[in-house]
Amino acid sequence: MSHALTAKLNPQQAAAVELPAEHALILAGAGSGKTSVLTTRIAWLLSTGQISPSGLLAVTFTNKSAKEMLSRITAMLPLNPRGLWVGTFHGLCNRMLRLHHRDAGLPEAFAILDQSEQLGAIKRVLKFLGLDDDKYPPRAVQNYINGHKENGRRAGDVDAFDDYSRQLRLAYEEYEKQCNREGVADFSELLLRCYELLSHKPEIRQHYQQRFAHVLVDEFQDTNRLQYAWLKLLAGNNSAIFAVGDDDQSIYAFRGANVGNMVDFQTDFAVKHVIRLEQNYRSHGNILDAANAVISHNTQRLGKELWTQASAGEPIRVFEGASDFEEAQFIVEEAQTLIRDGMASSEIAILYRSNAQSRIIEHALFSAGVPYRVYGGLRFFERQEIKHALAYLRLIANPSDDNAFLRVVNFPTRGIGLKSVEAIVDRARLEGCSLWQAACAGASGRGAAALAKFVHMIEAMRNQADGLAMTDIVTMMLDLSGLLTHYQNDKEGEERVANLEELINAAATFISEDENNLIAFLSHASLEAGDHQAGAHEDALQLMTVHAAKGLEFHAVFLSGLEEGLFPHENSANDRLGLEEERRLMYVAITRARQRLYLSLAQSRMLHGQTRYGVASRFLDEIPQELLKYLNRGYAPSSYSSAAYVPPVASPKKTTPEHGLSIGMKVEHPKFGIGIVTDHEGGATGNVQVNFAQFGSKWLAVAYAKLKPV
């Protein structure tokens, strides 16, 4: 049996799959068959009878990979996926919290706040505390709260040393109180609550520790401190943790991921088995050589080098456009050629560092009539009309959900204006009750009748929902709330009506795969915001950020905007950790390509309404030149000297003929080397801004800088 499972694996992969029940770290390079190893390991453990399906827990970051894992396992073994504890960190924590909601101190129907709902809740807290929006931006407070939660700290555990930090802590404290009062949990709360549940309740902890003999973790390099601490609690003396990850693909430090967990894991658990998967099954040799060369410039590595049996393949093509427009033009024409030669459009990806870059490429694609698809837009459950509908459903499940109450109390408009709402808020605060309770107590003044009608309507929904099937609840809610009518009467509401109907479908399919349960449906809606865009699988060019491309692969990849300041991004290029993360991002980008890789850059680019003049990315220099083929002019890295580089016509207002410098001009500085003039102020006696290849952007005094045009 085991032989059949591992027959298709290479020796390292097979060794990983058949490791004894002890802690193990699998360093799996890009394209090395990581998911295969993880799922085959699970199948092997089950089919050799070492564990029963209930004895393992496998955790991932995204619903997509959780689903992928489940479907691969069930393809290998006849299993009921429902009984398996395979899911995302948040999904599994939610599952545990629902089972033990009493011990966790949560109401049975606790709602899950997504990012934007959390922000709304924080805004309310700040308003209540009378904290100034300018001094305490809600976004910053949100980061502050989530940051502390992700390090396992409650408001009471946070240090405050001055007035400002004391106010922040107060906001955190008040936010905690508000969430508890309303019976809601944000994303990081799911993890923290679950962590606290396991640490405070020994019986529960021991139950799960004994139950889960094998804990398997995917994308281990992306775990944050709290997730690691949770794993540590979950794994008892008899459990084995099987962690798979790639430190070179750690690109989420900015949102709390801690690569250090990989090193800590080895020491904390005295890991005996470290296996490297270095054989790559995805890319041609030149592409891998480029990736290896780039990543070797990082110092903080566990060490790994990809190799392949495939041939070197084609050289990596480099194109330098005079402008972002020209760059986009090139990409589109080249992609059309590939398609004409028989490559499927969906096998071609155009990647960029930041979303703002997609516009001009989209424009060029649109003009050329090439179908494309951009990842990263609004998702189904994030749409306005769906949010409204879900808010009604949440009031049915739990009327003290103030977020939901505020969202729909006057939507569709029913004459409960700002004043009436404020009166309810004041009253609730005074009585220490929920908005719903305050509303039930009735209002005085003009809004009273309208409010009574609203209360009556919600009560009717709650009464009718009892015992109904999920689809019928949704239909009834859409009818009673007037949401559907409202959008039907809106001349631009066609798509929204269609989406609401799609929500009914979602409820229907949900029933078939889970129990008929409003609470479960609402959790599902919060934890799985749905596909990134409609038409996900049509044959179209794929446009996305490098981050979004992680885990995907394509026949041909265009990596655009390889300029200093963009990639590496200027906000990250200044400290070493930031730069190393940018470099890992570059590594991820390169390793997406199977056969063909294009690297492109633009000498000038429109950014924030201004033309910026860039210098080639240092990452281009880090690729061995023999792997590259320059497609146009005599481009040479970080030096435009060999080419007839004609600076784009500078606007007359911005030229400074006195010293012969102009925007877009290439200059040399005795200390900083080669750079491009990007801005100036104050004429001949003033300053110029120069973007240097090695030292980044600097302001220099024209009179002293000794800038020589090159």
Added chain:
DNA sequence: TCAAAACTGATTTTT
């Protein structure tokens, strides 16, 4: 209550 006007700020993002 709504629409126009003014203002702001701008990597990367899943759950």
Added chain:
DNA sequence: TCAGTTTTGA
């Protein structure tokens, strides 16, 4: 530049 938000005014 441009989209998203907040303020203003009818």
